[in-house]
Amino acid sequence: MTKPPLTLYLAAPRGFCAGVDRAIKIVEMALQKWGAPVYVRHEIVHNKYVVDDLRAKGAVFVEELDECPDDRPVIFSAHGVPKAVPAEAARREMLFVDATCPLVSKVHIEAARHHENGLQMIMIGHAGHPETVGTMGQLPDGEVLLVETVEDVDSVRVRDPERLAFVTQTTLSVDDTADIVRALQARFPAIVGPHKEDICYATTNRQEAVKAMAPLADAMLVVGAPNSSNSKRLVEVGARAGCGYAQLVQRADDIDWRALDGISSIGVTAGASAPEVLINEVIDAFRAKYSVTVEMVETAVENVEFKVPRVLRVPA
Missing domain, CATH: 3.40.1010.20 (4-hydroxy-3-methylbut-2-enyl diphosphate reductase, catalytic domain)
Structure with missing residues (x-):
């Protein structure tokens, strides 16, 4: 049976940002340096695939510091923590690494x-x-x-x-x-704003790519987690920018194919904590059902890189 044609617009930039990349690297380097288990307070980034992968390597994810033993390293997630958390870790003389995005x-x-x-x-x-x-x-x-x-x-x-x-x-x-x-x-006319906008470059760039892509596509998929703020915003931005239907999916298995019935074009992007492997999984799912032509919609090129903390760069 001949597969129906489908134009798949692929947003660029999409997926991992420098802060997420750094946070994941911090957990992996901590496991290499100190061995398992390494404790992580809160999901290091909001993506189940990433968290499960790190868990399989020996990371233990907890919600609060009191779930961690004093004698094992603990990492604070990319989202940042209240000041009281590192203060408590220091009081307990814990070895801790802060993976907060710069x-x-x-x-x-x-x-x-x-x-x-x-x-x-x-x-x-x-x-x-x-x-x-x-x-x-x-x-x-x-x-x-x-x-x-x-x-x-x-x-x-x-x-x-x-x-x-x-x-x-x-x-x-x-x-x-x-x-x-x-x-x-x-x-409040006297209110003081930031010197430079607080919304990060990656969030802004991914939203701009979606705005460019949305009017071209019958529907749009955002690969990301339901608790990922930047991923949910991409769905909203796509809908507002003229895409008739926008859907958030964690994996290809989550795609609602009935909602996509009759489409001839689809836009695909991913939140800043979604790995490229999940985007490729979604593209492969479309290739299984359609004769797919991929077109890139690129609005920016990113080359930002953040160093990991020095404690991980020096030998044990």
């Missing part, structure tokens, strides 16, 4: 600097997301107020409207965040 650490440093200057912080982010919890946990309680939407800006209660600054989670929708920033600046 771009998240930059936001932490900004927040601390504003606090030292007597400014109350407003954070644009998602409640409960580990990155938001980590950033808000850099400062004492009450010093960071969270807003998630434009509507939240109307109701936020600040100490002094003349002494405010804002930071953002690094994995938000660029367009949604711009709307919230405008609302903050309209209500």
